[in-house]
Amino acid sequence: MEFYHLSTLAQSKAGCNSRLHIQHILDATYPGVDEAGDNCFSEYERREREGGMFFSVHALMSHFSQPGTLDELLSCDCDDCSDARNSDNDSLPITDHSNDLRTKPLFLALMVYLGKLHYIYFWTKWRLSWKSQPCRPNCPDHHQPQLPEFPNNKKLKVLLPQSLDFLMFRNVYDRALEMFSPVVLQIPASQICPYSVYHELERFPYLEEESDITQGSFGTMKKLEIMRDYLHPTMRTRMESYSKNDKLLFALKSVKIIPDAPLMNMERDVLSMVSRIKKPASDNIITLMACYKWKDSMHFLFPFVEVDLSDLLRNEKNRCPHDLREKLRENETLLDHWLWKEMEGVSRALSAFHDQMQNPFKDVKGKVIALHFDLKPANILVSVATTGTKLKITDFGQSIIQIIDNDKDPSLPHNTGAPRYAPPECRPTSQHLTQGSEDELRVSLNYDVWSLGCIMIEVLIHLLGESLKDFDTELQGRFFKQPDDSNEPDGLKQCVEDRLKLFEQAFEHDSTETEYMKDIVSLLRNMLGHDKKNRAYSSTVIQKLEEARTKFEALRDRRDALDVAVEKNGFQDWKGFRQLGWDNGTSIVSFSEM
Incomplete structure (x- = not known):
């Protein structure tokens, strides 16, 4: 009217x-x-x-x-x-x-x-x-x-x-x-995204590009632009690592608030904590631009990124630029390829998310632990900007975060995610089905490490020029063996084992790269350990990746691995040691005698 x-x-x-x-x-x-x-x-x-x-x-x-x-x-x-x-x-x-x-x-x-x-x-x-x-x-x-x-x-x-x-x-x-006078969203000087509550009469200066780009039980997602009249300079600055264009696009996730739902505020709390993660780990996590309650919903504003890692690996929707899908070129080392470097960055980001976030509450003692629970290629965005191409972990809708006592076993209640990338403990054991053991409902912080290992295998298949389509056909579901009438699943499927062997043999012409791939395959086996008690944690993953890179660079340059490590990291990790002499090739000569 x-x-x-x-x-x-x-x-x-x-x-x-x-x-x-x-x-x-x-x-x-x-x-x-x-x-x-x-x-x-x-x-x-x-x-x-x-x-x-x-x-x-x-x-x-x-x-x-x-x-x-x-x-x-x-x-x-x-x-x-x-x-x-x-x-x-x-x-x-x-x-x-x-x-x-x-x-x-x-x-x-x-x-x-x-x-x-x-x-x-x-x-x-x-x-x-x-x-x-x-x-x-x-x-x-x-x-x-x-x-x-x-x-x-x-x-x-x-x-x-x-x-x-x-x-x-x-x-x-x-x-x-x-x-x-619509709401003007801005990034505070602290760079930590605040949680705000807006009156139902307030307006947001959004120009809708596309409605309901994804929809599910988690809510709805819209692609939109903030009108230039109301785009605060701090928002534009924060978007520099996401877009080459003057026109900036955002994704608005809206979730209906359900009364008496304890997990309703979990995503808000997780994203608030994630926004506190420092560089370089934060470079590989999606940036939360705004978080607010308006009317009967919770709203999360992110940079809009068109392409995800699933698009890059399979391109089923034909929306990934060809140059992003380039495989390993002849004479190019794996460690020099941008995609593998970014997977190392994703590993660092995941480790920071798991147990390195700061406790923001002065009156609550303990450490912060968290799990993503839905790590998969579709939840890793590929952001292309003038600052370079970055992988960004996103969609923390299934994540759980808790503050626990420092001396308490770091475990969290299980939450569901994509079955393909979930570890064996995501399935109830026969003991749990018959006895209903509550212990089986809790998982360790290496839950996501299994998912990361699966993703790394798919990335390596792609980079080495192998067929992911063939791998998908052979895999038919999860990476681990399915249970039968007599046994619980134990071990990786044969097609996964075949790819791990292929990785080890991929660089037979180059002993240095072969040695590196052996280290990576050894790490992947540790990440995909069926027994969660023996599986690697994310902190171990980044440590082993760094050790493998340092070893590779030392072998390539014909230098000692310790020299390379010291050159990279200084002496901060060698507390208590002093340089006492010089190795002249046959013996150690004391500095005092020189």
Whole structure:
């Protein structure tokens, strides 16, 4: 009805001059509504009902700051405007406020939208306080857009003595203020994303690119753009590692709040903690741009990344650029390929997530532990920006985080994820099925390490030019053997064993790379240990990856591995040792004798 009302007023030439400018209000309404469409009215009402409508301050200022527009509005001779200008009420002294009003074009636009242009004279005479509004740096006429506070009840009742009229106008005015001043999200100086709660009347300056790009029990995901009028510089800076383009796209995840659901706030808590992780580990984790409660949902805003690791490896949706899918070239070492380097980065990020996050609560003692529970290629994004290509762990919807005593066994209650990449303990054992042992419901922090090992195998298959399609056909589900009537599953499937052997033999022409691959295969076997008690933890993974790289570089350069390690890391890991002499090739010569 509001869209119809405004459209009708815009077509009327009689009455207040403000009617001549209502169409400009409609043109500045976002997200835009196609007036020629068959469902334009219902679409407008839907967006208005969902709180999605807002105005472009830049567009309104561009029109309402023009001299011709100001002249037409401020010289209106309709009865309401004339009476307001010439009121002889003692509380409203007659004063020429036109010069002052010319510096407040956004205020004029607000009153045109409300159909109360003549109120501008009362608002000005009452000398209300004004609040600056955000706008682009090149705002028209160099005026900082401003809107006034709402007048007190005593003053407003001079104009609206009837209670119903007063309440209706107050309600509409409050709604309009939110449409004229949407929420401006920004990154705080601490770089830690805060959790905010917004009133249901507040608006968000989102331009929807695509609705429901994914949907499931976890909620909905929308691809959108933040209107440039309201894109804070800190948001643009934070997005530099995600986009090469001037147009920045975001992904908004919305989850309905379910009362009395203990895990409902888990994702919020996890993401809040993750936002505190420092570099370099944070480079390989998706950046949380905003986290807030609005209406009946929790909302998480992230950079939008089109391609994930699953696209890169299989490209089933044909959306991964060809250059990202390049395999290992002839004479290129595995350690020099960007994708393998990024997998090392993902390992560091996972280790930081598991047990290196800082406890933010001063009054709660203990250490923070966490598990992702759904680590898979589709949950590792491939971000391409001017700063380089990065892999980013994302989707912490299944994650669980806890603070435990420092001397307590670090384990967490099990949560479900993608079956293909889940370890053997994700399946209930026969003992658990028959006895219902609660111990079996808890898992260790090396749960995700199994998933990471599976992903690394797929990455190596891709980089070495082998067929992932053939591997998928042979695998048919999980990486470990399925149980039969007599035995619990124990060990890796044959197709997985075959690939591990293939990796060891992939560089027979190069003894240095062969040695490196043997170290990697040994690590993968440790990561895919069937018994979780003997499986590697993420801290061990990054340690072994670094040792293997250091050993490779030493062999390649024909240097001692210890020399390479010291050159990289200094002596911070060699506490208590002192350099006592020099190895001349045959013996150690003391520095004191030199």
